[in-house]
Amino acid sequence: DSGVTQTPKHLITATGQRVTLRCSPRSGDLSVYWYQQSLDQGLQFLIQYYNGEERAKGNILERFSAQQFPDLHSELNLSSLELGDSALYFCASSSGTELPETQYFGPGTRLLVL
Amino acid sequence: GIQVEQSPPDLILQEGANSTLRCNFSDSVNNLQWFHQNPWGQLINLFYIPSGTKQNGRLSATTVATERYSLLYISSSQTTDSGVYFCAALPGAGSYQLTFGKGTKLSVIP
Numbered sequence: 001d002s003g004v005t006q007t008p009k010h011l012i013t014a015t016g017q018r019v020t021l022r023c024s025p026r027s028g029d030l031s032v033y034w035y036q037q038s039l040d041q042g043l044q045f046l047i048q049y050y051n052g053e054e055r056a057k058g059n060i061l062e063r064f065s066a067q068q069f070p071d072l073h074s075e076l077n078l079s080s081l082e083l084g085d086s087a088l089y090f091c092a093s094s095s096g097t098e099l100p101e102t103q104y105f106g107p108g109t110r111l112l113v114l
Numbered sequence: 115g116i117q118v119e120q121s122p123p124d125l126i127l128q129e130g131a132n133s134t135l136r137c138n139f140s141d142s143v144n145n146l147q148w149f150h151q152n153p154w155g156q157l158i159n160l161f162y163i164p165s166g167t168k169q170n171g172r173l174s175a176t177t178v179a180t181e182r183y184s185l186l187y188i189s190s191s192q193t194t195d196s197g198v199y200f201c202a203a204l205p206g207a208g209s210y211q212l213t214f215g216k217g218t219k220l221s222v223i224p
Contacts, residue, residue, distance in 0.1 A: 002159065033211070043200065045211035056210045088155055092212075102147065102162040103212060108155055 003027065004106035006091050012112045018079040021109045023091030025072055031055070031096030032074040033103060034066055038087040049074055050096045081113045116141045116205045120215035127191050127222050135186040135218045137201035145204035146177050147212065148186050152197045160186070160199075191222045 003026035013019055025032050034046040036059075045058035049068035060066075063081075068074040078085060088110050092103040117140040127133055139146070148160040161168050161175040163184065168175055172191075177184040188195055198219050202212040 031210070035212075042216050043202075043214035045213070048210050058211050090157060101145070102159065104159060105149070105157040108157070110155065 002104040002106060004091060004093050004104055006089075006106040006109050008109060009107065010110045010112075012114065013081060014114055015081055015083060017081050017113075018077065019081065019111065021076040021078070021089055021091075021111075023074045023076070023093075023106060025074070025091075025093030026104055029093035029095055029104075030072065031094045032068055032072070033092040033094075034060075034074070034076050035090040035092065035105075036087050037090065037108075038084075043090075046076070078111070083113050086111055086113045116143070116203055116213050118201060118203050118213050118215040120199075120201060120218050122218060123216065124219045125221070127220065129191060129193060129222055129224050131191050131222075132187070132189045133191060133220070135188070135199050135220075137184040137186070137203075137215055139182050139184075139201075139203045141182070142206050143179065143182075143203045144206050144209075145212075146179075146184050147202045147204075148175055148184070149200045149202065150195075150197050151200060151217070157200070188220075191220075193222045193224055196220055196222045 005024045030051045033048045037043045046060040048056040066076045088108045091106045119138045165179040174187045198217040200217045202214045
């Protein structure tokens with residue numbers, strides 16, 4: 001158990017809908033990362049937050065957004081969903097206080113868009 | 115950005131056999147992590163190894179940063195070792211995002 005929790009574990013929705021994925025980092029970690037794992041693109045970095053502020057952005061679509069709250073949990077919002085958004089979405093956390101450091105991954109949310 | 119290549123893409127082993135998985139990266143790294151993704155999709159941290167050698171039970175890893183590669187050794191493989199093994203690199207220069215290789219899919223048969 002990495003200490004990172006993600007909810008829900010599975011999500012089935014329809015095209016055009018909006019969903020919210022939730023992540024709670026390990027106790028004491030200030031950085032949260034979101035990654036997407038799809039069959040055609042592999043594991044890709046989406047976005048990182050550090051202590052409530054966006055720190056780095058990767059291959060994140062404009063239809064997707066994220067935020068980190070004062071209690072350090074993070075949410076990834078996916079809107080106007082398309083079939084190609086079906087993927088496993090991972091959240092990871094790290095202390096965020098210095099480089100380099102290990103990122104610890106949550107169990108993932110499996111999203112299926114029908 | 116940094117490129118991460120893993121080989122072989124697929125590996126089938128008889129239970130009890132040993133194996134070596136390779137990860138090449140195109141630039142200097144601040145961090146190199148190995149993960150095991152089990153059949154249920156969970157990503158499990160195996161090693162954080164920007165350089166040197168580490169061992170954990172039947173698994174060990176070596177990173178030669180100057181030559182830009184890392185190796186994961188699995189000895190006396192068990193069926194529970196099956197899954198996909200990923201290496202991921204964190205480039206230098208203040209980057210925070212891990213770049214993953216495409217993985218090595220390992221199948222251990224009894």
